[in-house]
Amino acid sequence: MLxxxxxxxxxxxxxxxxxxxxxxxxxxxxxxxxxSGTEPLVVIKPSGVDYATMTVEDLVVTNLAGTVVEGNLxxxxxxxxxxxxxxxxxxxxxIVHTHSEFATSWAQAGRxxxxxxxxxxDYFHGPVPVTAPLTAEEVEKAYVRNTGAVIVRRFHMEGLxxxxxPGVLVAGHAPFTWGKTAAEAVEHADVLEYIARMAxxxxxxxxxxxxxxxxxxxxxxxxxHGPQATYGQS
Amino acid sequence: MLxxxxxxxxxxxxxxxxxxxxxxxxxxxxxxxxxSGTEPLVVIKPSGVDYATMTVEDLVVTNLAGTVVEGNLxxxxxxxxxxxxxxxxxxxxxIVHTHSEFATSWAQAGRxxxxxxxxxxDYFHGPVPVTAPLTAEEVEKAYVRNTGAVIVRRFHMEGLxxxxxPGVLVAGHAPFTWGKTAAEAVEHADVLEYIARMAxxxxxxxxxxxxxxxxxxxxxxxxxHGPQATYGQS
Amino acid sequence: MLxxxxxxxxxxxxxxxxxxxxxxxxxxxxxxxxxSGTEPLVVIKPSGVDYATMTVEDLVVTNLAGTVVEGNLxxxxxxxxxxxxxxxxxxxxxIVHTHSEFATSWAQAGRxxxxxxxxxxDYFHGPVPVTAPLTAEEVEKAYVRNTGAVIVRRFHMEGLxxxxxPGVLVAGHAPFTWGKTAAEAVEHADVLEYIARMAxxxxxxxxxxxxxxxxxxxxxxxxxHGPQATYGQS
Amino acid sequence: MLxxxxxxxxxxxxxxxxxxxxxxxxxxxxxxxxxSGTEPLVVIKPSGVDYATMTVEDLVVTNLAGTVVEGNLxxxxxxxxxxxxxxxxxxxxxIVHTHSEFATSWAQAGRxxxxxxxxxxDYFHGPVPVTAPLTAEEVEKAYVRNTGAVIVRRFHMEGLxxxxxPGVLVAGHAPFTWGKTAAEAVEHADVLEYIARMAxxxxxxxxxxxxxxxxxxxxxxxxxHGPQATYGQS
Numbered sequence: 001m002l003x004x005x006x007x008x009x010x011x012x013x014x015x016x017x018x019x020x021x022x023x024x025x026x027x028x029x030x031x032x033x034x035x036s037g038t039e040p041l042v043v044i045k046p047s048g049v050d051y052a053t054m055t056v057e058d059l060v061v062t063n064l065a066g067t068v069v070e071g072n073l074x075x076x077x078x079x080x081x082x083x084x085x086x087x088x089x090x091x092x093x094x095i096v097h098t099h100s101e102f103a104t105s106w107a108q109a110g111r112x113x114x115x116x117x118x119x120x121x122d123y124f125h126g127p128v129p130v131t132a133p134l135t136a137e138e139v140e141k142a143y144v145r146n147t148g149a150v151i152v153r154r155f156h157m158e159g160l161x162x163x164x165x166p167g168v169l170v171a172g173h174a175p176f177t178w179g180k181t182a183a184e185a186v187e188h189a190d191v192l193e194y195i196a197r198m199a200x201x202x203x204x205x206x207x208x209x210x211x212x213x214x215x216x217x218x219x220x221x222x223x224x225h226g227p228q229a230t231y232g233q234s
Numbered sequence: 235m236l237x238x239x240x241x242x243x244x245x246x247x248x249x250x251x252x253x254x255x256x257x258x259x260x261x262x263x264x265x266x267x268x269x270s271g272t273e274p275l276v277v278i279k280p281s282g283v284d285y286a287t288m289t290v291e292d293l294v295v296t297n298l299a300g301t302v303v304e305g306n307l308x309x310x311x312x313x314x315x316x317x318x319x320x321x322x323x324x325x326x327x328x329i330v331h332t333h334s335e336f337a338t339s340w341a342q343a344g345r346x347x348x349x350x351x352x353x354x355x356d357y358f359h360g361p362v363p364v365t366a367p368l369t370a371e372e373v374e375k376a377y378v379r380n381t382g383a384v385i386v387r388r389f390h391m392e393g394l395x396x397x398x399x400p401g402v403l404v405a406g407h408a409p410f411t412w413g414k415t416a417a418e419a420v421e422h423a424d425v426l427e428y429i430a431r432m433a434x435x436x437x438x439x440x441x442x443x444x445x446x447x448x449x450x451x452x453x454x455x456x457x458x459h460g461p462q463a464t465y466g467q468s
Numbered sequence: 469m470l471x472x473x474x475x476x477x478x479x480x481x482x483x484x485x486x487x488x489x490x491x492x493x494x495x496x497x498x499x500x501x502x503x504s505g506t507e508p509l510v511v512i513k514p515s516g517v518d519y520a521t522m523t524v525e526d527l528v529v530t531n532l533a534g535t536v537v538e539g540n541l542x543x544x545x546x547x548x549x550x551x552x553x554x555x556x557x558x559x560x561x562x563i564v565h566t567h568s569e570f571a572t573s574w575a576q577a578g579r580x581x582x583x584x585x586x587x588x589x590d591y592f593h594g595p596v597p598v599t600a601p602l603t604a605e606e607v608e609k610a611y612v613r614n615t616g617a618v619i620v621r622r623f624h625m626e627g628l629x630x631x632x633x634p635g636v637l638v639a640g641h642a643p644f645t646w647g648k649t650a651a652e653a654v655e656h657a658d659v660l661e662y663i664a665r666m667a668x669x670x671x672x673x674x675x676x677x678x679x680x681x682x683x684x685x686x687x688x689x690x691x692x693h694g695p696q697a698t699y700g701q702s
Numbered sequence: 703m704l705x706x707x708x709x710x711x712x713x714x715x716x717x718x719x720x721x722x723x724x725x726x727x728x729x730x731x732x733x734x735x736x737x738s739g740t741e742p743l744v745v746i747k748p749s750g751v752d753y754a755t756m757t758v759e760d761l762v763v764t765n766l767a768g769t770v771v772e773g774n775l776x777x778x779x780x781x782x783x784x785x786x787x788x789x790x791x792x793x794x795x796x797i798v799h800t801h802s803e804f805a806t807s808w809a810q811a812g813r814x815x816x817x818x819x820x821x822x823x824d825y826f827h828g829p830v831p832v833t834a835p836l837t838a839e840e841v842e843k844a845y846v847r848n849t850g851a852v853i854v855r856r857f858h859m860e861g862l863x864x865x866x867x868p869g870v871l872v873a874g875h876a877p878f879t880w881g882k883t884a885a886e887a888v889e890h891a892d893v894l895e896y897i898a899r900m901a902x903x904x905x906x907x908x909x910x911x912x913x914x915x916x917x918x919x920x921x922x923x924x925x926x927h928g929p930q931a932t933y934g935q936s
Contacts, residue, residue, distance in 0.1 A: 024424075024428060025421075025424070025425060025428070027353060077457070099353050101428075101431060101432055101435075102435060104351060104353065104432050105432045105435035105436045105439065106435075106436075106439060107351065108350040108351040108432060108433070108436035108441050109350075109435075109436045109439035109440055109441040110441070110442070111439055111440065116810040116811075116874065117806060117809065117810040117874050117875055117876065118874065118875045118876065119729060119801050119806065119876065133446075133447065133450075134450065136447070136449040139449050139450055139453050140449070140453075143453055143457075172350065172351050172352065172446040172447075172450060173351055173352045174351065174352065174353065187727075190726075190727070191727060194726060194727070194803075197803060198803055198806050198807045198810060199810070200435055200438075200439065200807075201803075201804060201807030201808075201811075201902055202807045202808075202810035202811045203439065204438060204902075204906060205807065205808060205811035205813055205902065205905065206811055206813065207810050207811040207812070208812070212835075212874040213835065213838070213874075215838040215841050215842070216835075216836065216841055216874060219841050219842075219845055223779070223845075258658075258662060259655075259658070259659060259662070261587060311691070333587050335662075335665060335666055335669075336669060338585060338587065338666050339666045339667075339669030339670045339673065340669075340670075340673060341585065342584040342585040342666060342667070342670035342675050343584075343669075343670045343673035343674055343675040344675070344676070345673055345674065367680075367681065367684075368684065370681070370683040373683050373684055373687050374683070374687075377687055377691075406584065406585050406586065406680040406681075406684060407585055407586045408585065408586065408587065434669055434672075434673065437673065438672060492892075492896060493889075493892070493893060493896070495821060545925070567821050569896075569899060569900055569903075570903060572819060572821065572900050573900045573903030573904045573907065574903075574904075574907060575819065576818040576819040576900060576901070576904035576909050577818075577903075577904045577907035577908055577909040578909070578910070579907055579908065601914075601915065601918075602918065604915070604917040607917050607918055607921050608917070608921075611921055611925075640818065640819050640820065640914040640915075640918060641819055641820045642819065642820065642821065668903055668906075668907065671907065672906060
């Protein structure tokens with residue numbers, strides 16, 4: 001069996017999104033990538049399988065073109081979004097897709113989540129962006145791949161760094177998050193839901209759309225992620 | 235005892251709506267129908283009995299006219315709604331009625347739930363419709379049966395397919411959902427509550443009332459339910 | 469020890485309001501009355517005692533004037549509200565006071581909860597009323613007793629029957645509910661919280677303030693409580 | 703090991719804020735102070751350590767200048783806020799910082815929480831204040847210490863007593879609460895979250911911004927905290 005360690009991580013990530021309530025009704029999937037070999041390999045959740053009974057053997061291994069390399073089950077129907085993101089964002093090692101309740105509510109409203117506080121600033125450098133809606137042609141031709149394409153386009157248009165902004169809302173759909181590992185992608189999915197919950201309430205209470213001043217968000221982000229990080233025991 | 239297998243399914247469905255928090259205070263009921271015999275038979279929850287202690291023997295069997303065929307307890311006070319839906323929607327095999335929190339909030343507001351995202355589109359083909367209010371005469375003459383009648387009238391008026399739109403909000407009351415089986419009706423009740431929660435937040439955040447473009451909702455619905463479904467392991 | 473059976477019921481009611489999440493931080497109390505003797509006796513929660521460790525011996529017995537007849541602990545600081553309600557509403561046998569989250573939110577907004585659906589109509593005949601604010605003089609002279617007095621005044625002014633409307637919101641404070649027994653008062657506190665949650669969402673979604681037509685609410689109320697009740701197995 | 707008893711209290715307080723759901727993702731910390739010696743000593747959570755595995759040995763002891771006196775781990779990155787509050791508010795013995803969901807939503811909106819009911823009045827004497835935003839210079843020079851400074855400035859400007867108003871919202875950030883002990887600070891963090899939840903709903907329902915009359919809030923506060931307190935068994 002290929003990639004035993006990565007399979008274990010991806011299985012854990014899939015179970016975690018269920019356990020944390022981010023993906024009721026199997027509305028979600030996690031994947032990871034191993035870029036160490038000559039051909040990068042992706043491990044992803046199979047389609048429509050229950051989190052509780054899923055095993056490492058059920059996971060599907062594909063290459064970056066989406067061709068199954070190992071596994072008897074059909075891969076997640078969102079595979080082409082994952083592979084496109086791995087191709088375009090070479091810094092990332094894990095991806096999580098959920099329909100978590102509040103992040104999805106923002107995605108459905110087609111609004112980016114403004115950076116309204118330091119909880120947000122500790123994890124996302126600036127607003128959580130929202131994609132443009134897919135066109136009829138994009139849906140018809142290659143819906144899943146083009147879901148990845150509208151994400152990448154948004155990041156390119158705004159000059160965003162996927163490590164500093166580890167997630168996105170797909171308009172009318174739901175969030176994708178990522179990180180250096182599948183575990184980090186889960187953590188970002190969970191924090192995204194938390195800041196989406198708080199931003200919802202803050203906005204209804206009249207929070208300024210512009211959010212906190214850039215000098216505060218910059219300070220918080222650098223304190224946690226910059227070269228002189230002062231948070232934690234590293 | 236008639237219909238042992240269907241009784242087990244209906245008991246499970248009734249317990250599930252309680253376990254999933256969709257029917258606090260015994261505000262709910264589930265039924266199933268066996269159409270295989272010469273006379274179709276309905277199995278339904280008894281009225282006002284606690285989910286925790288209910289047994290298969292407590293369930294009530296009636297015919298499509300609502301006459302009790304087997305059982306010592308009084309059937310759910312909503313029986314006439316169930317039987318009318320079974321008569322009018324011959325494709326369905328199970329019905330669930332709940333007062334789940336957010337779906338009921340929409341029903342009380344008298345508003346259909348717009349299709350704001352793909353979570354919705356995967357299960358409901360278009361908005362979740364809301365009935366007209368019952369007239370005084372309808373309430374007085376046959377309240378419960380007419381609750382079914384306003385549902386059917388809404389579906390006929392809008393030319394809706396009960397398999398593609400597996401649920402409805404009764405204005406000023408609460409949701410009914412259905413499916414090919416009682417288990418599927420439960421699943422639809424649960425998903426309906428989930429999309430009602432998200433639509434509530436999206437609407438407060440300014441989501442466009444028109445919802446997502448038809449080409450997206452159509453694509454999602456067909457991907458899951460169409461002849462070339464690509465979701466799951468079937 | 470006086471009133472062993474009533475003590476057990478009142479202990480259970482106090483534990484239930486904690487267990488159901490209606491009274492975090494000991495923000496709540498339940499009492500019951502025995503009207504069978506020559507002098508009616510009230511059993512009530514002691515002040516500031518933890519629900520988890522409370523015993524039947526900790527409960528306090530008073531007469532309708534609020535004089536302690538049995539018990540070593542100080543009675544709930546809300547005692548005078550309870551005794552006044554028992555004096556003025558001779559039909560009731562139990563009272564519950566909570567600061568449950570959504571009912572209290574309505575009380576703080578000073579708004580009655582309109583009857584927006586049948587869940588409400590099954591338990592409360594018409595809107596859940598809200599009292600007038602207490603005047604400075606009422607607060608200064610006898611705050612707790614006057615909390616009862618503003619409740620009773622609201623019921624008299626609107627000609628309300630405390631059995632048909634088994635609860636009230638005290639403006640700027642929180643709900644009181646009651647019933648024929650302490651257990652029924654708990655049930656009404658729980659349902660009140662549920663309808664307060666739904667009404668909050670319905671109102672934000674634009675529900676008509678007038679609520680459902682009287683012919684619907686009347687039908688539902690009579691179906692459950694009227695002489696020809698069709699609900700349950702009675 | 704210094705301060706064994708205070709360490710146990712502070713460990714318990716840190717675990718409690720996690721257990722009560724006030725500090726997901728280690729977004730929080732608690733400290734306590736021993737003012738009995740010649741030099742007051744602060745016990746505080748280490749930075750970025752998981753609540754579940756934290757031991758009394760992991761806690762860090764510092765003096766009021768923030769110099770570590772005992773401990774191998776780096777103290778919470780919020781240490782300088784804690785020490786400044788202990789220096790400026792000599793009445794307090796414990797401090798808790800959380801990012802609890804609703805209190806943080808108010809902080810992000812930059813709005814004080816008005817006193818809308820007696821639940822609030824029982825714990826906070828008047829509105830829960832919100833600080834001014836930090837200036838760019840304050841962030842750059844000494845962000846964490848200046849977070850304490852804007853809190854103290856708000857209390858001085860409004861003439862607030864930190865015992866009567868045991869908490870604050872830092873604009874664009876999150877709440878700090880305190881009390882005579884670390885346990886009391888936890889209780890205030892928990893109650894603050896509860897009143898923030900209710901005030902959010904009340905405000906959306908149109909609660910008057912001015913809140914309840916001063917004669918009611920004064921009465922409630924004195925009933926619980928004044929010299930003739932009538933609440934509890936003291």
